[in-house]
Amino acid sequence: MLQRTTLEQIIPGQCAVIQGISAGRELSRRMIALGLRPGSQLLVLRRAALHGPLQVRVGHTEIMIRRGEAAKIWVQPYPGGPT
Amino acid sequence: MKKIALLGMPNTGKSTFFNRLTGSIAKVGNWPGITVDLLSAKILLGGDMVEVVDLPGIYNLHGFSDDEQVVRQFLEEQPVNALVVIANPTQLDRQLALVLQLRSLGLPMILLLNMSDEARRLGVHIDVPGLARALRMPVAELSAKYGQGFPQVRHQMEQILRQQGTPRAAQTGVLQEDDALGQELNTLLRQHVTIPVQIKAGWSERIDKLLLHPWLGLPLFFLAMLLLFEAVYGVGTPLQDALGWTLDTVKTTWLAPALAGFPPLLQNFLLSGIYDGVGTVLTFLPIILVFFVGMSVVEDSGYLARAAFLMDALMSRLGLDGRAFVMQLMGFGCNVPAIMGTRIMRSRSARLLSMLIIPFSLCSARLQVFLFFTSVLFSPRTAPLVLFSLYVMSLLAALLTALVWKRRFSSYEPMLLEMPPYRLPTLRQMFSQGWQQSRHFLAGASGFIVLGVVAVWALTHFPTGVTPAGPDTLAGILASWLEPVFQPLGIDKLLSIALLFGFVAKEIVIGALAVIFGSSNEALGGIISARMDWVQAYGFMLFTLIYTPCLATVAALQRESRSWGFTSFSLLWSLGLAWITSFLFYQGARALGL
Ligand SMILES: Nc1nc2c(ncn2[C@@H]2O[C@H](COP(=O)(O)OP(=O)(O)OP(=O)(O)O)[C@@H](O)[C@H]2O)c(=O)[nH]1
Ligand SMILES: [Mg+2]
Numbered sequence: 001m002l003q004r005t006t007l008e009q010i011i012p013g014q015c016a017v018i019q020g021i022s023a024g025r026e027l028s029r030r031m032i033a034l035g036l037r038p039g040s041q042l043l044v045l046r047r048a049a050l051h052g053p054l055q056v057r058v059g060h061t062e063i064m065i066r067r068g069e070a071a072k073i074w075v076q077p078y079p080g081g082p083t
Numbered sequence: 084m085k086k087i088a089l090l091g092m093p094n095t096g097k098s099t100f101f102n103r104l105t106g107s108i109a110k111v112g113n114w115p116g117i118t119v120d121l122l123s124a125k126i127l128l129g130g131d132m133v134e135v136v137d138l139p140g141i142y143n144l145h146g147f148s149d150d151e152q153v154v155r156q157f158l159e160e161q162p163v164n165a166l167v168v169i170a171n172p173t174q175l176d177r178q179l180a181l182v183l184q185l186r187s188l189g190l191p192m193i194l195l196l197n198m199s200d201e202a203r204r205l206g207v208h209i210d211v212p213g214l215a216r217a218l219r220m221p222v223a224e225l226s227a228k229y230g231q232g233f234p235q236v237r238h239q240m241e242q243i244l245r246q247q248g249t250p251r252a253a254q255t256g257v258l259q260e261d262d263a264l265g266q267e268l269n270t271l272l273r274q275h276v277t278i279p280v281q282i283k284a285g286w287s288e289r290i291d292k293l294l295l296h297p298w299l300g301l302p303l304f305f306l307a308m309l310l311l312f313e314a315v316y317g318v319g320t321p322l323q324d325a326l327g328w329t330l331d332t333v334k335t336t337w338l339a340p341a342l343a344g345f346p347p348l349l350q351n352f353l354l355s356g357i358y359d360g361v362g363t364v365l366t367f368l369p370i371i372l373v374f375f376v377g378m379s380v381v382e383d384s385g386y387l388a389r390a391a392f393l394m395d396a397l398m399s400r401l402g403l404d405g406r407a408f409v410m411q412l413m414g415f416g417c418n419v420p421a422i423m424g425t426r427i428m429r430s431r432s433a434r435l436l437s438m439l440i441i442p443f444s445l446c447s448a449r450l451q452v453f454l455f456f457t458s459v460l461f462s463p464r465t466a467p468l469v470l471f472s473l474y475v476m477s478l479l480a481a482l483l484t485a486l487v488w489k490r491r492f493s494s495y496e497p498m499l500l501e502m503p504p505y506r507l508p509t510l511r512q513m514f515s516q517g518w519q520q521s522r523h524f525l526a527g528a529s530g531f532i533v534l535g536v537v538a539v540w541a542l543t544h545f546p547t548g549v550t551p552a553g554p555d556t557l558a559g560i561l562a563s564w565l566e567p568v569f570q571p572l573g574i575d576k577l578l579s580i581a582l583l584f585g586f587v588a589k590e591i592v593i594g595a596l597a598v599i600f601g602s603s604n605e606a607l608g609g610i611i612s613a614r615m616d617w618v619q620a621y622g623f624m625l626f627t628l629i630y631t632p633c634l635a636t637v638a639a640l641q642r643e644s645r646s647w648g649f650t651s652f653s654l655l656w657s658l659g660l661a662w663i664t665s666f667l668f669y670q671g672a673r674a675l676g677l
Contacts, residue, residue, distance in 0.1 A: 026147065026429075027497050033092070033142035034499060035177035045288070049297040052396030053405070055502065059278060060173040060205065062502040064392045066399070069497050 005077060007054070007070035010044045016075035017041050023072040035061045036073060084125070085133045086250055087240070088157065090185060091169035092178050093140025094503055096197040098122075100169060100227035101137040104237070108519040109137055110420070111512065112382035114409065115501045116140065116427040119150040121157060129241030133164075139426075144184050149426035149434075149643075155255070158188065162250035165191040165243045172196040172224070173207045175276050182218070183264045188253040191243050192220045199224040199232060201504075210275040217271055228509065287504040291389070300393045309471050311377055316467045319370030320458065327366040334358060348547065352540060355601050360536030360594035363607065367451040367593070371524050374447055376517030378416050383508040383516075387412065391500060401482060402489030404498045407437040411481055414444025415474075416520055418636045422643055432494035438640055439488060439653055440481035442632050445474055447524070448589035452627055455593050459608040460620045469621070473628055480629050480660060524590070535584050535591035539598045542580065552577060552599050572626060572662070573619040573669040582626065588633040618677050622669040629661035 010016050018040045021028050031037070035058035045055040045062070053064045089097045093115030101109050105124035110117055116139070123136040138157060139150040146152075168185055170178040175196070182194055196202070196209060202224075215222040221239050225232030294303060338358065342350050381387070390412060391405030398404050406427065414421035421441045428434045445453075453473055457466040508516070542558040549555040554563065561583070562576035569579040581595040600610045615623070631637060631654055641650040 023497075026145070027499075029143055029145060030497070030499055033177060033180070034501060035174070045291070046295060046297075048295070048392055048396055049300075050396040052399075053392060053498065055291075055295070055392060059176050059280075060207075061177060062504070064388070064395070064405070064498070064500045064502055066395070066404075066498045069499060 004074045007042075007044070007056070007065070007073040007075050008067045010075060010077060012044050012046045014077055015041060015043050015079075016077040019074045019076055021073050023069070027069070027072070031069075031073070034063050035059055036063070036065075042075070085128075085131050085164045085244055085248075086136065086161065087133060087165045087167055087244070088136045088138055088161075088163050089167050089169060090138055090154070091140060092142060092171070092174075092181055094501065095140065095169045095171045095178070096227045097140065097169050098137055100167075100195065100197065100225075101135060103227050103230065103233060105135050108515050110519070111516060112379075112387070113385040113503050113506050114382065114387045115503070116150065116424060117382075119423050119426040120153060128237070129244050131244065133244065136161075136163075141181070143181060146429075148429045153426075158253045159255050162252045163190060164247045164250050165193065165240070167193055167195060167240065169195045169197050169227075171198055172202040172209050172276075173198070173205050173278065175207075175209065176272055176278060179271060179276075180264060180268055183268060186218070186220070188255065190251060190253055191247045193236075193239060193243055194218065194220055194222045195227075195236060196222065196224045197227050200226045200229055206279045208277040214271065214275040217275065228512070285504070287385075290505055294386070294389055295392060300389075304390060304393060308474065309467075311381075312470055312474070313467050315370060315374045315377060316454075316470070319373045320454075322369035322373075323366050323454075326369060327363075330358075330362040330366065334362075348544070351544070351551075356540035356544075356598055357533065357536060359597045359602065360540070361533055363597040364451070364532055364590055364594045367454065368521065368524065370454060371447055371451070372517060372521045374450065375416060375520040376513055378520070379513055379516035380508055382413070383506060383512065385503045385505040388500060388502040392502065395498065398485075399498075401485035402436055402493055403433065403440075403485055404496060406498075406500065407433075407440065407485075410437055410441055411444045411478065414441050414446060416447055417523065418442055418444055418446050418632050419639045422636065422639045425643070428496060430494040430496040432492040433496040435644060435649060436485060436488060436492035436494070438644060438649075439492070439656070440484050442636055442640070442653065442657055443477050443480040443484065443629060445477040445628060446589070446632060447520075448633065449628060452585075452589055452592045453624055455608075456611070456620050456624055459612050460615070460617050473624060476625065476664075477628055480664070484656070484660070531588055532590050532594055535587060536594045536598055539580065539584060539591075539595040543599055543601075551601060558599070568662070571670070572665045573615075573622050573673070574626065574665075575614060575619070578615075578623060582630075585627060586631055586634070588635070589627070592627065618669060618672045622665040622672075625668055626661045626665040629664055630658050 018036060018038050020038055021031055040058050043057045045057055047054050053066045054070055056063050056065055089101055091097050098109040098111045098118050101107060105126050107124045109122050118137060118139045121136055121138060123134050125132055125134050138154050141151050141154050166185060168182055170182060186192060211222050211224060223232060223236045223239055225236050294300060339354060342353060387409045391409045394408040395405035398408050410421045410424050413424055418441055421444060422438055425434045425437045428437065453470055457469045461469050543552040543556055545557055553559055558580050562579055565579045566576060577599050580599060581592045584595045585592040597607050600607060602610055637650060640653055641647060644650060
């Protein structure tokens with residue numbers, strides 16, 4: 001079986017499309033409200049030191065998300081910058 | 084009376100719009116979750132008195148955190164004539180869903196696309212008439228911050244109020260289903276909204292490259308803090324000296340001669356009690372004002388969310404998250420709004436642990452006490468560094484507390500936070516926000532600072548016939564009871580009286596000292612520096628820093644936690660920690676021969 005890629009594994013500077021979210025109801029609702037929903041394209045801007053959170057851009061919204069929560073979002077990386 | 088409510092996602096500019104519409108000075112800041120409680124103001128709109136209500140931001144109508152509950156409860160209980168929904172057009176792709184949800188409440192609604200200045204700069208284009216037709220509600224673009232489009236919006240609001248004469252209750256029953264909205268949302272976005280993808284790195288991104296640098300980020304944060312306090316010191320102290328000098332001159336040239344005919348005890352009460360006590364506190368107003376203007380710039384810059392990003396890794400190891408650190412920074416102004424700011428957290432344990440550490444945040448009232456002692460006992464060059472060390476101690480006390488108690492208050496709180504772009508406040512915004520915060524200080528000065536000063540005067544002057552503030556006065560007797568507690572900390576008997584009053588509010592401490600030592604601003608410094616050395620002073624400041632901030636904070640802790648048990652626990656912990664810290668410092672320094 002193919003291993004799924006999650007947002008946590010995306011390196012800074014890389015773009016990806018969200019495939020799905022496997023989180024509880026409340027958390028998925030908050031993710032969607034912040035623009036993280038299936039089909040959204042995102043760009044990982046940076047990761048904080050010491051296993052800190054990621055900074056991600058979706059549209060004109062920038063979000064910080066912990067690696068634990070990022071692991072609940074599976075994505076499909078694509079090459080190049082945002083299209 | 085007619086009523087309208089402002090709703091929308093966090094950080095879309097609801098409070099900025101509220102301020103422009105009503106002329107109020109609600110707190111504004113570039114951080115999602117500045118407003119956590121209802122705020123209302125009455126204005127004349129279209130010939131009627133209208134109550135305008137500013138609400139906390141919400142992401143959807145299903146949230147369970149306490150700030151979201153405030154909104155839901157408002158909608159369930161209070162009928163309104165219309166909802167004013169505010170959205171950020173550059174983020175309409177994710178904010179429009181909330182508009183659709185709110186529409187199902189069945190209330191007359193107007194959609195305001197705020198921050199039109201930023202939208203234009205980013206090339207975002209919205210087909211306003213088309214969107215209005217599709218949504219079946221008026222839509223308007225404006226910039227609440229700079230004012231473009233505001234007169235038209237006001238006019239449209241008048242029209243809606245004319246159509247809807249009586250307030251109506253929201254249909255909150257239908258809130259449950261909203262998955263069906265997805266299709267409509269996509270159509271609306273495709274047909275009426277053009278949001279170009281950002282290709283070039285904007286200036287916000289370039290600043291982040293430096294400020295969020297993995298290794299430079301935190302050192303830069305502390306450097307910026309140090310510079311801020313140097314600036315407050317540099318600008319504020321001369322102003323304070325000038326004000327102190329003026330107050331002294333007024334006293335000796337006018338007030339004292341004018342009161343010469345009064346009985347001596349009354350003269351003493353008015354001059355050395357009220358005037359010196361309150362006057363000494365008032366000399367800090369310029370510094371406090373400079374400080375709050377600085378704070379409002381920081382809060383409006385968007386840096387708070389970056390501080391959360393930088394500190395999150397560390398805070399997560401303490402059972403907290405980056406937002407708790409931001410509350411700690413907000414507490415530098417005043418602990419009470421910071422404690423209320425924890426409403427954005429959903430888990431009760433995470434909230435309680437955050438509330439446990441906020442009282443250690445060095446607030447502006449404590450800042451006064453420290454400014455006074457550092458400027459009296461340290462050279463002008465070292466004083467700002469000593470002050471900075473106290474801020475570091477304040478953070479360390481908070482971190483230690485979290486470390487000790489994280490298991491008791493363990494929680495799972497997902498951490499997902501919007502990081503808004505950097506923004507610059509307008510000059511007007513900067514000063515009105517700074518002034519509004521300082522007014523709190525003045526209000527205190529006119530109320531309980533006067534009361535505190537009067538009480539201290541009475542304690543130090545009764546019974547009559549003995550030396551004022553001597554061992555036979557009420558204050559002297561009280562101090563000798565407290566002696567076993569404070570003597571091991573090297574804290575002078577008379578200073579312990581000031582600490583007793585500092586429990587009510589730290590603003591009273593300096594006023595109390597002026598009264599206890601029977602002297603005004605100018606001379607007080609000399610008296611203090613003759614009575615204590617720097618080790619004693621630092622021990623005293625450590626105690627002042629860590630023990631209970633003030634009664635208002637205790638009340639806020641009780642109100643927000645709804646638990647007397649937690650409140651007493653927080654009080655006892657901070658008292659104990661204060662005593663141990665200053666004991667270790669004082670005895671340690673003495674053992675080293677300092
Ligand atoms: N450029 C620009 N910035 C704005 C405008 N309106 C508000 N802002 C800024 O947006 C930020 C958020 O404003 P607030 O009024 O505090 O937002 P809010 O919706 O009340 O936020 P919460 O109370 O946290 O829900 C502040 O930094 C404002 O200065 C605008 O029209 N243009
Ligand atoms: Mg607000």
